[in-house]
Amino acid sequence: MxxxxxxxxxxxxxxxxxxxxxxxxxxxxxxxxxxxxxxxxxxxxxxxxxxxxxxxxxxxxxxxxxxxxEPPAALPLTLIMALPRPKMFKRTLQTAATLGVKELWLINSYRVDKSYWGSPLLEPAGLQEHLLLGLEQAGDTVLPQVHLRKRFKPFVEDELPQLCEGKRALLAHPYDAQPCPKPSDEPTLLAVGPEGGFIPYEVEKLVDAGLAPIHLGSRILRVETAIPFLLAKLFPIGP
Missing domain, CATH: 2.40.240.20 (Hypothetical PUA domain-like; domain 1)
Structure with missing residues (x-):
């Protein structure tokens, strides 16, 4: 703390x-x-x-x-994440808050177990507990906004294109992708899949919505490792 x-x-x-x-x-x-x-x-x-x-x-x-x-500046980032398993979700949620993520969308995916959506971590009190731990670590005060979307296709077709407007829209995907772009302060939307990644159908829908696939090299990373690695690569480190 x-x-x-x-x-x-x-x-x-x-x-x-x-x-x-x-x-x-x-x-x-x-x-x-x-x-x-x-x-x-x-x-x-x-x-x-x-x-x-x-x-x-x-x-x-x-x-x-x-x-x-004033508290530390927020990252100019909209983070979209396939809902992780609860144990990993705790750590990832705290990490996102610590790193300055202020808008987080949790979405469904073929590889997201249905039971994850019943976790008490998704209740307001559960989310706030771990977000506060991340803020305390960072010396930040501004609570991230968390949005839950249990249906993949309606979210990608009806909401995601508008979220992408005016942003560099990126999809973390280790196959058929471009290298991670250079650090930038421009508004960014980043989608990260579940363990095992998005399935081809989901990748196609995300690309159709305007996201460009990027990779971090030949290593396959866990979600809790990939997110801080991606944010460190995508945004300049402040003084």
Whole structure:
């Protein structure tokens, strides 16, 4: 937890918050904070700054906060991802939030097991839990927007072409594809398939919608490895 995220309900007065949950545990056991210490804090979907500990015990921590800076810039990316198996999905969701993805579309695919769509991870609370962990790691505050689409064909035919407008639209696909393009700050849409990749029919539909297949070389990567690798290749590393 490199950033302690704050929510409106934490505030008990102007510039003062009281924390009782896992954030208190982190403050006491990891930071080992004492009265007078300053911690990095941020308002959900808002600014970041410092929180000075003015009181702390086993029941609560009281911080006086001063939020003065904008959170890190978001990636100009719309990420489309075939729903991974739950264990991998947790890690991938956190990674996406850490790297600055702010728009994520989870879609179906022939190789996506139907049971995955029943995972509690897809409930709002499950999604938020892992997105918050990613934001805390990155020192970010802005929650990504997550969209669920259980039907592949209607999404690709009815929604995807509009999502591609004004963007370089790319499909991560290891076969019959061009090498990954050079880093750019231009708005980008990237689709990543399930383990085993999109089937030929799905690739054809995605290409028809405007996506250009790209590859990362001869190695076949797991989704959780491919996504950070792709984002590092597609976007310039900031200062």
């Amino acid at each position: 490199n950033l302690i995220l704050l929510f409106p309900e934490d505030f008990t007065g102007a510039g003062e918050v009281r924390l009782h949950d896992r954030r208190l545990t982190h403050i006491t056991e990891v930071h080992r904070a004492e009265v007078g210490d300053c911690l990095k804090v941020g308002m959900i979907n808002g600014a970041v700054g410092q929180g000075k500990v003015i009181a702390i015990d086993q029941q609560e921590a009281v911080l006086r906060v001063n939020l003065t800076r």
